[in-house]
Amino acid sequence: MKTNGLKWLRVVLALLIFIPTVLFFIDVFHLLPIKWDVILHVQLVPAILDSMWGIVIVILLLTLLFGRIYCSVICPAGILQDFFSRFSAGKKKRRQRRVLKYAKPKNWLRYTILALTVGSFMLGSSALIVLLDPYSNMGRVLADLVRPALIPLNAFVVNKAFAMGIYSFLPVSASGISMVAIVVSSLFLITIAVMSLLRGRLYCNTICPVGTFLGLVSRFSLFRVVINESACTHCNVCSRSCKSQCIDSKESIIDTSRCVTCFNCLTSCTQNAIGYRFAGFSKSHKAVPTVEKTVNTRRREFLALSTTAMMTAPFAMAQSQSKKLATQQLPIMPPGAGKREHFNMRCTACHACVTQCPSNVLIPAVFDYGIMGLMQPRMYYDKGFCQPNCTICMDVCPAGALTPLTLKEKQLTQVGRVAFTLEDCVVYKNHTDCGSCSEHCPTQAVKMVDYKDGLRIPEVTPEICIGCGGCEYACPARPKAIVVHANYDQQWAKKPPKEKEKNIEVQSFGF
Amino acid sequence: MKRRDFLLTAAMTGVASTLRFDKLEAALKNNRIAVSSTPDLVAVMGGEPAIMLDRALAKFGGISAFVKKGQTVVLKPNIGWDKTPELAANTNPALVGAMVHQCYSAGAKRVEVFDHTCNQWDRCYVDSGIKGAVEAAGGIMVPANDQSFFRTVSIPQGKKLKQTAIHKSLLDCDVWFNMPILKNHGGAKMTISMKNYMGVVWDREHFHKTDLQQCIADICTFHKRPALNIVDAYRIMFKNGPQGKSVADTALLKTLIVSPDIIAADAASVRFFNQVQKMDISEVEHIGMGQALHLGTDDLNKLRIDRIKI
Ligand code: SF4
Ligand code: SF4
Ligand code: SF4
Numbered sequence: 001m002k003t004n005g006l007k008w009l010r011v012v013l014a015l016l017i018f019i020p021t022v023l024f025f026i027d028v029f030h031l032l033p034i035k036w037d038v039i040l041h042v043q044l045v046p047a048i049l050d051s052m053w054g055i056v057i058v059i060l061l062l063t064l065l066f067g068r069i070y071c072s073v074i075c076p077a078g079i080l081q082d083f084f085s086r087f088s089a090g091k092k093k094r095r096q097r098r099v100l101k102y103a104k105p106k107n108w109l110r111y112t113i114l115a116l117t118v119g120s121f122m123l124g125s126s127a128l129i130v131l132l133d134p135y136s137n138m139g140r141v142l143a144d145l146v147r148p149a150l151i152p153l154n155a156f157v158v159n160k161a162f163a164m165g166i167y168s169f170l171p172v173s174a175s176g177i178s179m180v181a182i183v184v185s186s187l188f189l190i191t192i193a194v195m196s197l198l199r200g201r202l203y204c205n206t207i208c209p210v211g212t213f214l215g216l217v218s219r220f221s222l223f224r225v226v227i228n229e230s231a232c233t234h235c236n237v238c239s240r241s242c243k244s245q246c247i248d249s250k251e252s253i254i255d256t257s258r259c260v261t262c263f264n265c266l267t268s269c270t271q272n273a274i275g276y277r278f279a280g281f282s283k284s285h286k287a288v289p290t291v292e293k294t295v296n297t298r299r300r301e302f303l304a305l306s307t308t309a310m311m312t313a314p315f316a317m318a319q320s321q322s323k324k325l326a327t328q329q330l331p332i333m334p335p336g337a338g339k340r341e342h343f344n345m346r347c348t349a350c351h352a353c354v355t356q357c358p359s360n361v362l363i364p365a366v367f368d369y370g371i372m373g374l375m376q377p378r379m380y381y382d383k384g385f386c387q388p389n390c391t392i393c394m395d396v397c398p399a400g401a402l403t404p405l406t407l408k409e410k411q412l413t414q415v416g417r418v419a420f421t422l423e424d425c426v427v428y429k430n431h432t433d434c435g436s437c438s439e440h441c442p443t444q445a446v447k448m449v450d451y452k453d454g455l456r457i458p459e460v461t462p463e464i465c466i467g468c469g470g471c472e473y474a475c476p477a478r479p480k481a482i483v484v485h486a487n488y489d490q491q492w493a494k495k496p497p498k499e500k501e502k503n504i505e506v507q508s509f510g511f
Numbered sequence: 512m513k514r515r516d517f518l519l520t521a522a523m524t525g526v527a528s529t530l531r532f533d534k535l536e537a538a539l540k541n542n543r544i545a546v547s548s549t550p551d552l553v554a555v556m557g558g559e560p561a562i563m564l565d566r567a568l569a570k571f572g573g574i575s576a577f578v579k580k581g582q583t584v585v586l587k588p589n590i591g592w593d594k595t596p597e598l599a600a601n602t603n604p605a606l607v608g609a610m611v612h613q614c615y616s617a618g619a620k621r622v623e624v625f626d627h628t629c630n631q632w633d634r635c636y637v638d639s640g641i642k643g644a645v646e647a648a649g650g651i652m653v654p655a656n657d658q659s660f661f662r663t664v665s666i667p668q669g670k671k672l673k674q675t676a677i678h679k680s681l682l683d684c685d686v687w688f689n690m691p692i693l694k695n696h697g698g699a700k701m702t703i704s705m706k707n708y709m710g711v712v713w714d715r716e717h718f719h720k721t722d723l724q725q726c727i728a729d730i731c732t733f734h735k736r737p738a739l740n741i742v743d744a745y746r747i748m749f750k751n752g753p754q755g756k757s758v759a760d761t762a763l764l765k766t767l768i769v770s771p772d773i774i775a776a777d778a779a780s781v782r783f784f785n786q787v788q789k790m791d792i793s794e795v796e797h798i799g800m801g802q803a804l805h806l807g808t809d810d811l812n813k814l815r816i817d818r819i820k821i
Contacts, residue, residue: 159659162679165621170633171657358631387631389593389638432722433796435698436715440629444751448697454794456697474629476720496756504749504762504787509554509818511782511811 006276007263010072017042018079025142025355028154030170040352040398042074043135044210049346050400060217067221067261068214071204077134078204078260080141081196085243100200101236103245105255110205110212117209121345127372130349132209137188139350140375144181144364145189147355173383178364181351181375200243205258215257224279225259225266227252231273241268330486331368331378332416332467334361335386336394336402339489347401349375353393359384361469362393376401379415381469381484386415388442388468411442414493416467416484418445420460424481427457437482440470443496446482458482463494548572551814552770552779558821560745561609563767567741568613570817571769577738580618582685586610586650587737589692589707590626590641592754593634599746599761600754601639602692606743606767608644610688615649623680625653626710629754632656653680661713668804669729671722676713677733689737689773693744693780695752695788699723700795702753703777704740705731728800731773740776742768749788762787774798774807775814782811 020039023032041047047055062069071078117128130136151172158171195202204211218224227238229252239247242265246258252273265274330340334353337343354362354377361384362377369376377393379386391410394402405413426434437458438448445465451457458471460482471482553570555563568574578584588602596604607624614622624645628635632654636642642652654660661676681687691707698719699706708730709715718726744766751760766783770776781792792798792809802809 155657155659158657162660165651167651167653171654171659173657358634387593387634389634390631426720430720430722433698433700433724434719435696435723436719438697439753442754442756444756447751454796456700474716474719476716499757499759501757501759502762504764506764506783506786508786509556509766509779509783510786511554511779511816 004263004267006266010261010263014073014079014082017074018076021076021138022142025139025352026147026150027355028147028150028172029157030172037352037356037396037398040135040350040396043398044070044074044214045129045133045135045348046350046398046400049129049348050398052400059214063214063217064221066223067218067225067256067259068211069261070214071201071211071260072262075134075210076138077192077208078201080138081192081201081203082243082262084193084196085200087197100240100242100245102239102242102248102250103199105246105258106206110207110215113207114209114212124341124345125372126345126348127374128209130347130372130374130376131184132207133348133350134204134208134210136348136350137185139352140181140185141189143351143355144178144185148177173360178366178375180366181349181364184375196243200245201258201260202245204260205244205246211260218259219257221256222278223276224256225254225261225263225274225276226279227254228273228275231271233271233273235270237270238265238268238274241265329368330488331365331373332469332484332486333490334377334379334393334402335391335410335413335415335490336397336405337415337490338403343401344369344373344376346399347373347376347397348399349377350398351375351377352396352398353377353402356392356396358390358392359387361386379467379469379484381472383473385440385469385473386467411466412493412495414466414487414491416465416469416486417462418460418465418467418471418482419462419485420446420458420482421479422457422481424477424479425458426477426481427451427455428481429477431455434476436474436476437471440474442466442468442470443493445493445496446471464496466493549576550817551772552768552775552811553817553819554769554779554783555767555819555821557765559765560603560606560743560767561612562821563745563765564606564609564613564741566819566821567767567769570819571739571771573617574613575617577688578614578617578619578686581620582618583621583623583683584614584619585681585684585687586614586622586624586645586690587681587687587707587711588624588626588641588690588743589694589702589710590635590639591629591710593630593638594755595638596640597746597758597761598755599692599694599748601635601641602690603743603745604640604644606741606745607641607690608648608650610690610741611645611648611650622648622650623653623684624650625655625678625680627655627678627713627715628710653678655680655710658713664733666729666733668732670725670800670804672718672726672729675717675730678711678713681711681735686738687735689740691740691742692747693742693768693784694748694755695750695784695790697752699727699797701777701781701784701790703742703780704737704773705777705797705801708733724796725800727797728804728806731801731806732804737771737773739769739771740773742776742780744768744780744783747784747787749784772807772814774801774809775811776807777801778809779811779816 120128158169161169192203232252236249239249244258246255333343363380364375365378394404435448437446443464446458446460448456449459467484469484475482549571553567555567588607590601592600594600611622663676665674666672689704691704694702696702746761746763748755748761777798
């Protein structure tokens with residue numbers, strides 16, 4: 001048996017990226033050090049959206065040099081599919097029974113999806129990116145399916161330890177479960193599971209826009225898997241080992257645009273006819289597709305593009321609709337989101353921020369942002385409020401949807417404004433003291449002022465409010481007497497008037 | 512009166528709690544017998560937290576009057592906010608650290624410190640400086656941000672608060688000390704020893720919607736009373752409380768007020784506070800309500816008070 005060094009290198013590198021990425025999303029015990037989120041920055045779509053051109057160029061160069069390394073090493077959804085394939089191939093007998101064979105590329109489908117995704121983004125809707133980006137889908141699988149399942153485990157360990165007088169395990173409270181995120185991520189998981197169990201990397205070569213896009217580049221890759229026609233006996237064994245179903249051993253052709261450089265085929269050949277070589281400038285390999293096919297594809301691509309324009313128009317329109325919504329109904333964006341359009345366009349709903357928010361303030365929206373904002377995070381002050389000294393969500397966002405602000409800037413970022421309804425307030429209704437809102441307000445935008453019979457009642461100054469939701473969270477009245485309404489775009493809060501320090505001295509105790 | 516005799520009398524008449532024996536009763540609950548020879552309240556001014564604590568405790572016969580060998584002790588400071596010490600939103604960390612030291616020097620087996628915080632708890636513990644000070648002294652910070660750490664108990668003497676969930680550490684310890692910081696409070700007017708109880712319960716919302724002032728007084732009737740109320744007035748917050756906005760809300764007064772009588776401790780603290788910012792004790796309704804529940808007395812003239820200036 002020949003050793004397949006390249007394949008093992010690929011596996012090791014993939015695990016080195018996959019495992020930290022998974023841990024980031026499911027770390028319910030808070031064991032990971034800060035800055036762990038850097039691992040998210042190797043992902044292509046977030047890097048494009050965040051204009052991290054350095055990373056984008058590195059990935060493109062890698063692809064141009066070595067093929068779709070991204071798909072076999074970096075993409076967490078790709079690695080998960082490999083787990084599924086491996087699982088299905090686990091038993092020798094089953095492996096023999098599973099017949100992977102060469103399949104024609106589904107060009108029309110994959111280019112249409114890519115064109116639709118890019119086209120609709122140009123027209124102002126990120127809906128397809130949200131739904132199709134493989135990294136973000138994996139993020140949601142981990143954040144919305146796996147993580148919630150681990151929270152009871154956390155509670156169990158924490159409580160057992162607590163009973164034994166060990167307090168080093170930190171409890172996390174469950175953030176609200178989001179049905180839409182559960183449904184969408186389950187659908188994604190089932191789709192890739194079924195596809196990879198039956199047809200290897202079918203998802204990557206038909207649906208995934210990232211895979212298709214990188215395929216356009218990897219066609220021209222300098223290093224690639226090639227078949228030495230003179231040695232090839234067309235025995236088909238390599239085709240069967242190929243999870244991308246891209247080796248046409250009859251013609252001794254490999255479709256480099258679909259090859260994910262997994263190197264599984266390299267040791268399969270008994271004739272030593274297949275290898276990973278520098279093939280860039282030699283014309284020893286046959287081009288796929290043929291010229292005639294290319295023309296055909298071109299025409300189809302054009303068609304696809306024009307349909308895209310038509311199909312995405314409604315997305316864009318639905319988007320501008322949300323502008324007309326009253327601010328009361330607008331969801332509050334996480335700090336650092338800045339302009340609403342900017343945020344909605346950049347956020348891929350990977351839920352990195354949702355899993356890291358220490359106060360469970362962020363929940364996936366349903367249709368609150370419009371169609372394209374499906375599952376994007378919104379602030380929700382039921383289980384907690386935004387911590388005045390926290391910038392975590394902005395720090396971890398890999399897509400630049402949340403701009404990292406300094407703590408000073410964040411403490412002046414107004415995500416929404418406070419609104420007070422006297423008739424609902426406990427002080428007014430019950431004639432007893434309360435002040436829960438003012439207690440939680442870091443800016444004193446809600447302040448207790450003299451009312452009557454020695455009672456004090458809230459008074460709000462919305463200009464200095466930052467919309468943290470402390471007041472809304474803490475208000476015991478139902479309906480809440482004090483709530484935060486979203487700003488359409490985030491603004492700077494007015495700085496509260498600076499108070500002078502006085503030198504106060506007392507000489508006696510006063511009693 | 513000997514302890515046994517007192518208990519006997521109490522049992523026979525069955526009115527122990529309605530008589531003004533509260534101080535004695537609280538003291539007895541905490542193994543303190545020599546009542547008559549110690550003051551009712553000690554106030555210290557002008558020193559660093561650890562020194563003032565030492566001087567005050569000495570007046571009560573030293574820490575060993577309260578903590579016995581092998582006991583588990585709980586300290587309940589105010590750690591409600593993610594603020595640094597100079598903002599005076601939380602109890603002075605040096606004071607808490609010194610108290611942990613004191614307890615261990617009396618032979619305590621374990622000293623635990625917790626608060627049910629308002630801001631994110633782990634940040635509060637760290638940024639307040641309290642975690643650092645407590646752990647340096649060998650104490651243990653116990654989290655209180657999860658309902659499972661609390662156990663429901665009944666409050667038979669409560670007027671509006673009949674039952675509530677209290678932190679297990681406090682329920683299970685041998686002796687506990689109430690260690691509030693002196694602050695103004697937008698809703699409750701003042702937050703001192705009595706209001707500090709809101710950090711031992713899980714459901715604060717219930718207090719706010721069911722007559723805050725009465726609930727504060729009610730929770731203080733819970734049978735397990737603090738051995739001492741140690742009011743930190745080293746740096747106080749006199750406005751914009753309980754969270755405060757800046758150092759301008761605080762005043763450095765270097766004072767400590769200690770008493771086993773929670774009403775006396777708070778009444779004295781309000782009078783002290785009143786010198787900086789006007790605050791009438793009648794406005795702080797929970798103090799009067801607590802007195803009506805026989806938790807102690809605000810008639811400071813009737814008490815033996817030791818005042819120390821350093
Ligand atoms: S800044 Fe606010 S919303 Fe963002 S992670 Fe921190 S607490 Fe959550
Ligand atoms: S949202 Fe409420 S608590 Fe937060 S700054 Fe505004 S008024 Fe204060
Ligand atoms: S928290 Fe709600 S009920 Fe209480 S004072 Fe504020 S607005 Fe009123």
